[in-house]
Amino acid sequence: MADTMELRDIEVWDGNMAASQALRQVQVDVVAAYPITPSTPIVENYANFEANGYVDGEFVMVESEHAAMSGCIGASAAGGRVATATSSQGFALMVETLYSASGMRLPIILNVVNRAIGAPLNVNGDHSDMYLGRDSGWIQFDAYCPQDAYDLNFIAFKVAEDHDVRLPAMVHQDGFMTSHTAQGVHTMTDEEGFNFVGEFKPMNDMLDLDHPVTHGVQTEEDWHFEHKARQHHALMTVALPKIQETFDAFEKYTGRKYNLVEAYKVEDADTVVVCMGTSVETAMEVVDELRAKGQKVGVVGIRVFRPWPLEQLAEVLKNVKAIGALDRSSPHGTVGMLYNEIAGTMFNTGTKAVLTNYIYGLGGRDLTKVHLVGIFNDLKANMDAGKPTTPLQQYIGLRGPKLSFF
């Protein structure tokens, strides 16, 4: 029996500590991990908790991130509650196995501390790794601050392990801006935290020797398509309602409310920025400041990135007149992901909103409040003109000559 840890109602934790405390409280059975900056402290803290008797679990040291996720897949298929963490190049090395985990319908929780992908080598936060994972069949939650990183882990386990869902889930947080930023985090007691998720109930586990099953089979043209279709079907029809239901349950349990799409002062807003991670909160502060000057502005944060909340986002943006899509990842050869997703979301809705794209914050480059005010000024001009007054894609915070496309 694991020891209980006494926590204060509010602990000053960075995002990494918040995530590892959640892993401890849900009593993860197996963590197979290969540490990489800036996610290292998550698995390091878990190992510390495990070594000091606060978790009845196993910490498996492996030789790479590919092996880390492979170990998680084995442990999950065997019938355990499983989690790990990674970032950046480590995430990239893990990609092959991510598809195995989702294809085998294994409810593994992966904490991704978002970081740039080199070259050039860079340890700081952007969303390149998060974007890389978006077709891998995982549920992807996005935290904007340490409190979110804590809460969303409990929610992720609850959703992923549901027998109707059985899909792995990532909990993303911004490298350094969340992972190494200490803020007040409202905690649950160990008992409360564990009880929200409950005991792990295995399904088709390999260690159930009375009911032998095969995992990781080969299917060629005869069955591969049906497998992938079922997986997609589960994400599209089961996961989203289950996430909403879990958000609702979590709000009842803790008073803290999460939404598939986080809309801040959007209801009567003319211009809105859509973004992810810490930028959402910074933009909320800018929205307050601009509203005090009478500007009808708002911010939309994507809380659940996969499955994409298409209908919910279309509803939120239906009356907006100009939208700025803010991508913290280089799309290398096209418009940003959020631009594309929002365009796809709005195309058949009859909207007349003007949509433009901003690439910002690569490799940890600061997104300042001044930048955001500039973007809202652009959007206002677009709204007044009824068409883009700027190039479709611009860079924010880039030194040297202004760079823009389309």
Add this chain to the structure above:
Amino acid sequence: MLEIRWHSRAGQGAVTGAKGLADVVSTTGKHVQAFAFYGSAKRGAAMTAYNRVDDKIIMNHEKFMSPDYVLVIDPALVYIADFTAHEKENTVYIITTHLSTEELIASQPKLEGKKVFTVDCIKISQETIGKAIPNTPMLGALMKVSGMYEMDFFKENMIRVLKKLPQKIIDANMIAIQRAYDEVK
């Protein structure tokens, strides 16, 4: 919103200092943030750490800051780091140095006309803790200059923050904090 910027070398404990301060402030019901700029920093590389304190929840995650206090915990950084960046008219500087305040300003004219306090956190930590970890003494100096908290309250909470360290290290830190509180000018 109260904003503090630390100038330090990696390994001197600025991050621990900033997080410790945030922890203590949080117990009074205020909202806090503590973070740092890291590169793939080597021990000894110049770096910065930050605190924000406010009565309402802190949503701002920009790294840009116009600090109310600048805390320099390595004596050489006032000559090589941009420690006055984005200063305000009334920014207060607390600087670790073996020089007097007058001698320091004479050696670094950027400090002329500013609110400057000096304290030798390196010497204090060497004499009390036994090595040059100038973070906790700087917090003692900050308590004196800012009047943020009573010394007893602050030390009591710092004991909790440092609880994982051996008792004699905790005791040495308390002496260091008190000395810096008494010696800052």
